[in-house]
Amino acid sequence: MFVSTGFSVASLFVVTVYIWLQMTKIFFHLTSPAKYSTAILLYLSRKYNTPDHWYPSDIQKRAQVDEYLSWHHANIRANAPKTMWIKVLIPLFTGQPLPSEKLQEVMDGLSTSLKQFEERFLQDKAFIIGSEISLADLVAIVELMQPVGVGCDIFEDRPRLMEWRRRVEDAVGKELFFQAHEMILSIKELSNIQIDPRLKEQLAPVLLKMLK
Amino acid sequence: SGLQIFADRTEEFRKVNILMKVPALKDGSFTLAESIAILLYLARKFKTPDHWYPSDLQKRARVDEYLSWQHVNIRGKGSKLFLTKVLLPLLTGQPLPPEKLESVTEELNIVLNQFEEKFLQDKPFIAGSEVSLADLVALVELMQPVGAGYDLFEERPKLAEWRRQVEEAVGKQLFQEAHEGILNAKSLTADKIAPELLEHFKHQLLKQAS
Numbered sequence: 001m002f003v004s005t006g007f008s009v010a011s012l013f014v015v016t017v018y019i020w021l022q023m024t025k026i027f028f029h030l031t032s033p034a035k036y037s038t039a040i041l042l043y044l045s046r047k048y049n050t051p052d053h054w055y056p057s058d059i060q061k062r063a064q065v066d067e068y069l070s071w072h073h074a075n076i077r078a079n080a081p082k083t084m085w086i087k088v089l090i091p092l093f094t095g096q097p098l099p100s101e102k103l104q105e106v107m108d109g110l111s112t113s114l115k116q117f118e119e120r121f122l123q124d125k126a127f128i129i130g131s132e133i134s135l136a137d138l139v140a141i142v143e144l145m146q147p148v149g150v151g152c153d154i155f156e157d158r159p160r161l162m163e164w165r166r167r168v169e170d171a172v173g174k175e176l177f178f179q180a181h182e183m184i185l186s187i188k189e190l191s192n193i194q195i196d197p198r199l200k201e202q203l204a205p206v207l208l209k210m211l212k
Numbered sequence: 213s214g215l216q217i218f219a220d221r222t223e224e225f226r227k228v229n230i231l232m233k234v235p236a237l238k239d240g241s242f243t244l245a246e247s248i249a250i251l252l253y254l255a256r257k258f259k260t261p262d263h264w265y266p267s268d269l270q271k272r273a274r275v276d277e278y279l280s281w282q283h284v285n286i287r288g289k290g291s292k293l294f295l296t297k298v299l300l301p302l303l304t305g306q307p308l309p310p311e312k313l314e315s316v317t318e319e320l321n322i323v324l325n326q327f328e329e330k331f332l333q334d335k336p337f338i339a340g341s342e343v344s345l346a347d348l349v350a351l352v353e354l355m356q357p358v359g360a361g362y363d364l365f366e367e368r369p370k371l372a373e374w375r376r377q378v379e380e381a382v383g384k385q386l387f388q389e390a391h392e393g394i395l396n397a398k399s400l401t402a403d404k405i406a407p408e409l410l411e412h413f414k415h416q417l418l419k420q421a422s
Contacts (some may be wrong), residue, residue, distance in 0.1 A: 017215075039277040039280050040273075041274035042272075043273040043276070046269055059253060060239075062253075063249050063253040069249075070246035070247075070248045073280065074283050123229060
């Protein structure tokens with residue numbers, strides 16, 4: 001049972017900026033200050049006084065958001081984006097075919113993280129901190145849409161996760177959700193882009209190193 | 213008030229923390245893992261002096277910025293060096309290949325440069341003129357490679373000065389006490405480590421060593 005929240009203008013602004021940041025992160029990954037996007041999200045939430053549920057004033061609920069955000073970095077965030085690198089971006093820049101064992105490795109790592117996500121963070125609750133959506137759910141879903149965008153549907157065999165995703169989509173607003181993820185969901189079309197060979201040459205070794 | 217903090221992996225601890233990670237906090241029926249979440253919770257609960265997690269939005273954002281970056285960087289590379297240098301030889305019974313050590317050291321140096329250039333810059337502390345949780349977390353993580361025998365402060369005077377200032381702010385004695393364990397890590401032998409802990413590290417190393 002969860003509470004459907006009205007979506008304030010401040011919330012809309014913060015959510016849109018955050019999702020935009022995640023999108024640009026993919027392209028600026030190499031120079032990457034956008035790794036601090038959770039810091040930016042927190043800053044914006046405070047500055048624009050977004051509704052309490054995003055980062056609750058109750059210190060235990062807030063601690064649950066912090067706990068998720070902290071764990072997220074070395075787990076979901078360490079694996080989910082790699083699917084995109086391996087399936088689309090690296091082949092695009094290096095001209096090398098997809099290394100299948102690498103993808104399997106990443107998917108295995110992601111599976112482990114998803115199991116922990118469901119057992120420790122989600123459990124039987126509607127959202128990570130309970131009955132209301134928070135920054136934790138937002139941060140999680142944006143990362144988890146990346147494998148979906150490249151054809152690795154991690155929600156397919158995970159009904160509990162799928163239900164959570166539906167609730168997040170509803171809370172954020174289906175239209176906004178899909179607009180924001182349009183770029184991610186059409187990332188496969190990037191494969192058709194022609195890239196300057198000099199740029200390819202420069203970036204290929206860096207990208208391959210990132211895979212390690 | 214029933215506030216408990218677990219710093220080692222006993223059976224009781226395992227019940228509190230499915231993730232099996234130290235440290236963990238138990239406050240009545242409320243449990244919490246992840247050191248950063250715990251620090252923030254304690255700072256709020258005990259209303260610690262403002263500088264630890266400043267109420268000024270921009271200073272606070274600097275702290276958050278560091279805390280979010282450090283996971284895969286300082287923390288990630290620091291612990292990788294520690295695991296590789298101290299635990300890998302213990303687990304495999306083989307001496308460590310020099311190229312392996314060289315490459316994890318290089319990875320750490322890259323993030324140390326980023327730390328100095330992006331986060332510290334010319335300021336005494338990460339958030340500015342006062343010590344905060346960011347400095348505390350940073351220094352604690354940096355003690356891991358030091359405990360493994362890699363004195364990263366030796367050729368980095370700016371970092372050494374920062375360390376001195378953080379120690380002073382925290383209190384030298386408290387600092388030494390807190391780091392006693394890690395600073396004696398070099399003399400660690402396999403029999404001193406609980407078997408399930410050894411298994412856990414083996415697993416982590418295999419993940420990281422690739």
